[in-house]
Amino acid sequence: MKPAPFRYHAPATLDEAIGLLDTLEDARVLAGGQSLMPMLNFRIVQPAHIVDINRVQGLSYIRREGEVLEVGAMTRQRDLEFSDVVAEAFPLLHEAVRLVGHRQTRNRGTLGGSLCQLDPSAELVTVAAAVDATIVVASKAGTREIPFADFPLGLMSPAIEANELVVSVRFPLWKRGHGFAFEEFARRHGDFAVASAAVLLEMEHGRVERGSVVVGGLDSRPQRPKVGLHGRQSSTALFDEVAAACDGLEAMSDSHVDAGYRKRVARAMVRRALERARGRVATD
């Protein structure tokens, strides 16, 4: 038996789940379990209570409402990967989710779980930052919305209280025909990326109408290279400038990868993602 003893709760409704989180001391929410279960097995965490939300009804859906894609927190990564709605409306997410772990982990792993885990190299975190997603959180007090920019408080620490549960994520959609690309470099396929980049581009007559560049994996939260894209002519010089701006970002060192190398990889990922995104902008 690997995990330390805990009390197990499997609520069937959202009200029940929120009620449990409101009253229990030292509870952890178990979503897809692809991060929490290893931590339990290692006994890195030993919560008194596990609130398993896998049987809560109504938390798994993918819904397009106008220019917003709303996804339930318990939607499995696999369901994002195989969703026609996601592929058509939000191709950046479609491209990125295929790089999340492996098929076996995507079958269980959830959108909400990955965002709350907030691993620095998590693809879904980088994508959520790139489109300024909104996190919808429920508690006894009702629901509140958190702009993604305010969601990461620090390393793997989301801005949610112990009595709150993430219920859905709203992704604002970009114009039809926009360019997009997700690039990452990992030492092995499916491993935690050294650095990643998400790029979205809308262009008009060779100029960037709207652009978003986010770098993941460098530090505790996704970061944007500080170069304004709006109104600039898309060119090799511009892309070089954006890539070079990765040098100004915060980066962590660990036993495998030092901060300098991480930034160099980030430069390359940004450069590649910009090129690929530009190539995908629909011209009419």
Place this chain on the structure above:
Amino acid sequence: MEESRPISVEVNGIAFRREVSVRMTLADFLRHDLMLTGTHVGCEHGVCGACTVLVNGRSARSCLMLAVQADGESVTTIEGIAPSPTTLHPLQQALKDHHGLQCGFCTSGMVTTLIEFLRDCPKPTERDVRVAISGNLCRCTGYQGIIDAVLRVTSTKDE
């Protein structure tokens, strides 16, 4: 205090009812309670893929699921893959023919992973196969024999 719960789970087509500790993983339940030791436990933190089983037809790492979470679900382990005790599944036969295993520790996870993969992607390229088994560690074969076996089993014409 140790908490336990009753669960009903179908494993390889057979319905089981058991009382399980809530902190027992599905992998330990299969091995210790049902004595289905074909599911191998390697790293116990979701890296090696050896404990992969199919839950309602979808591959999952049984070390990253609690046994109580399998309540009401249908699980297929390596013991449920071959059509009979004397006949191998075509994928198992191909692994045998192409030196797709040596010690066999990773094989049950490879087979369960690949069965789901080939259902999703019946005509894979070599690269597709490499990506598909990237979550399963093998220390014997260097993977080439496994890839050869999969490509053989999916190719329409024999040489």
